[in-house]
Amino acid sequence: MLKNWLYVGFGLLLFGLVVFLPQGKVLAFHDVPEKYETEIHYLIDRGIIQGYPNGNFAPTDVVTREQAATMVGRALGLDGRQRNTVFPGVDADSFASGYIQSAYEEGIITGYTDGTYKPKETMTRGEMAYLISKAFSLHEISAVTYEDVQSSGSQYEAINKVSTAGIANGYDDGTYRPDASITRTEYSLLVARGLNDSFKVSQEEDVLETRVVTTDVLNVRSGPSTSYSRVGQFVRGTVIEVHQQQGDWLKVSTGSLKGYVHKDYTARTASGSRVIAIDAGHGGKDGGAEFNGLVEKEINLNVAKRVRNYLENSGVKVIMTRSDDTFIPLDDRNSYAVNNGADTFVSIHSNAFSDPSANGTETFYSSQSQRVTDSKQLALFIQDSLVEALGTKDRGVKDVPYRVIRSTSIPSTLVELGFTTNDSDAEKLGSSYWRDRAAKGISDGIIDYYEWKGK
Ligand SMILES: [Zn+2]
Missing domain, CATH: 2.30.30.40 (SH3 Domains)
Structure with a gap:
């Protein structure tokens, strides 16, 4: 008991000292929540908040509408000289009259529809959002939502703005509680964040x-x-x-x-910087297979260009071994890719066979390649994604030493989209819709591979 009295006495002594300090300078309160000490002291140091004469900050006390106007008025450096106001219930001699009138003139506060301000009422979190959004001229909105704030409601925009700005946030249960009274601590945080970006809260969520x-x-x-x-x-x-x-x-x-x-x-998007070589099989004097009115070199180039578009959209740099109807010897294709900085090589072809019932999609790698594991994995990703996109028969991934993919220093694979000699496959190979699907499938498979490599 005696000890408590000593504390009170000390508190009074401290307060006694405080009044002789220069205006606006107040010693630290003993009840400021530790978690928010920095923000609250930031405001104390600037004379924006003051404690009670008993030396308390009273962090959980609710904020009245006149206190709110006063604090924001000090924060913005508004004219706080006590004077007449437009509001009938706010007398010129009340402590907050100057700030209330100034905040009104600045469009930061509005009264009730009956023309009063009700200075002694507590301010709600919704009303505060309006005041803060006006005080700090917040304009940006985003998709921040709270389950208890209807997008048609009058406070939605203000709550969205203070949230988007990183000044206010909701509760862990996804609510904002717009009708709840705001505490001195909560209000202090809003004002501190409005004044100083380093206090702002992140609305950031995990990035998938x-x-x-x-x-x-x-x-x-x-x-x-x-x-x-x-x-x-x-x-x-x-x-x-x-x-x-x-x-x-x-x-x-x-x-x-x-x-x-x-x-x-x-x-x-692909992570990191990736450079892929897309090789449209055949070209020029070498047309490849010709059946069902289809010319292989043309299908390959058309699909290759679409693959290029998809990959470039995903941030992958694409090198084309040919982008028009040019003949390029087989041996030049992979070396051209390597010499131009490609990290991966994909050759696109269309199949043909004497038996028209042969059909489906297959992807090749070569165990003679210096990059067997990566080449096989690349082939597996492309095959999976391509078969799904095209709806063709899955003929699987095979180890065959085709010239453009064997003895290579970069992971390399060769895709056979389908059979020009099979009616069903040929219909797809001749259709720009299915060519686009094929390209998307190949592109997705390549991105899958790059993501796998990135791990
Ligand atoms: Zn071919």
């Missing part, structure tokens, strides 16, 4: 993967369907981070925009 936008303009929405409002757009080539997948929709973000996009307009 990065993808790239593959359409000219991609709408970004506030939720996972087209019925949600548009919050912005990404242009082709924008690299986005994926945080969540909900059906066909991805929750994504870039540095400045967050929202939902449809998965089909994005593609995976």
